[in-house]
Amino acid sequence: MEVGQMQRQWVVYTKSLFTEGFLDGQFLQLQQLQDENNPDFVVEVVSLFFEDSERLLDDLTFALDQKGCVDFKKVDAHVHQLKGSSSSIGAQRVKNCCVAFRNFCEEQNTEACLRCLQQVKQEYCLAKNKLETLFRLEQQIMAAGGSIPMIELSF
C-alpha cells in the first residue's frame, strides 16, 4: 500500500475512534505532548495504561469473588483508579463504565458490580484492540517513510 493511502486510512480510523466514543479530547492532548524529543510518548503512556488496567481488572475480579464478604471500599478504590487512568488517556467508554460501576459500589450491589466488571472488561479489550490497531497503522506509515498526519482542532 502506498503511503498516501495508509495516511488516509489512518485519518478515517482515528476519526471513527472519536465518533464512536472510544476516545475523547484527552487523547488529543496526549498527542500534542508528543514531539521529536519524545516521539513515543503516546505509545509509552498508553502501554502504562494497559499494564495498569490489567492489574486493576485482576484485582477487581478477585475482590468481587469474595463470596458474601466483598470489601466494597476496596472495589471502589480500584474502580476509582481505573477511572482516573482511563480518563487520563482519553479512553472515554472505559471511563464511563467506571462511573456507573462506582455508583453500584456505593449501593453495595454485588450483582450489579459483577455486571459492571464484565462491561468494563469488554470496553477495555475493545479500547486496547482499537489503540493497538491505530499504533500498528502508524508504524506502517513510519516504516514506509511517511509521517503521521496532524490532527488540528477547531477550538
Added chain:
Amino acid sequence: MGMAAAESQQYHVLAVDDSIIDRKLIERLLKTSSYQVTTVDSGSKALEFLGLQENDETKPITPCVSPKIHQDMEVNLVITDYCMPGMTGYDLLKKIKESSSLRNIPVVIMSSENVPSRITRCLEEGADEFFLKPVRKSDLNRLEPHIKRTKLKDQKQETLQKVENIEQQQILQPESETIIEQQHQQSLQQGNNNKRKTIEQGLSPDRTRPRYNSGIATVV
C-alpha cells in the same frame, strides 16, 4: 501564552502523584512549558525531597524520574494529586503550610473529582490552585502568577528577617512578632482573594475548556 521559555526554565516544580500515568503526563505538560520537573509517587517522598524530615519515615529518597536534579535545588511550586494512599495531597499541603521553611512554596492540588467541599478545604488550608484532572496544557498558564508572587514574597521576607535580627539585638522581641503577624495576615487575605477568583474562573460547571466534540477536528 505562558512564559517565555527562558524565564520558566529557572523554575523547578515538584509533582506528586501515585499514578505513573499521571506522573508521566504532568511531567510532559510541565516540561513542554519549560519548567524543570521532579516527580515523586507519594506525599512522604515529596516531604523528604523538600528536606522536611519526618520522625517516623526514615527511608532513603528515590525520586522516580529526573534523578539527576540535585536534591537541595530550590522547589518553586508543588503540584500534588489529592487522592493518594497514605498521605493524601491534603495532608501534604498541611505539612507544607505548617513548616516555617516551606510554607511560602505555592501548592496546587489536582483531583479527578469535582467536590466543592474538598476544593474549599484545600483553598482554606492554603492551596493556591485546584486543578481538575486530567490537567490540560491551558491549566498550566495559571501557575506562573503564583510562582512570581512567591518569589517577590521571599525577597520581602528576607529583608524582613534582616530587620528582625537587628531588632532582636536591640529591643524587645514581641514587637517584631506583631509585625510579622500583621504581614502574615495581609498575605493570607490576599491569598483568599485570589482563591475566590480561582473558584469562579476555573470551576464553572461546564468548564470553558475546549472539548473535542465541539465540532470534529479538521484532519489534514
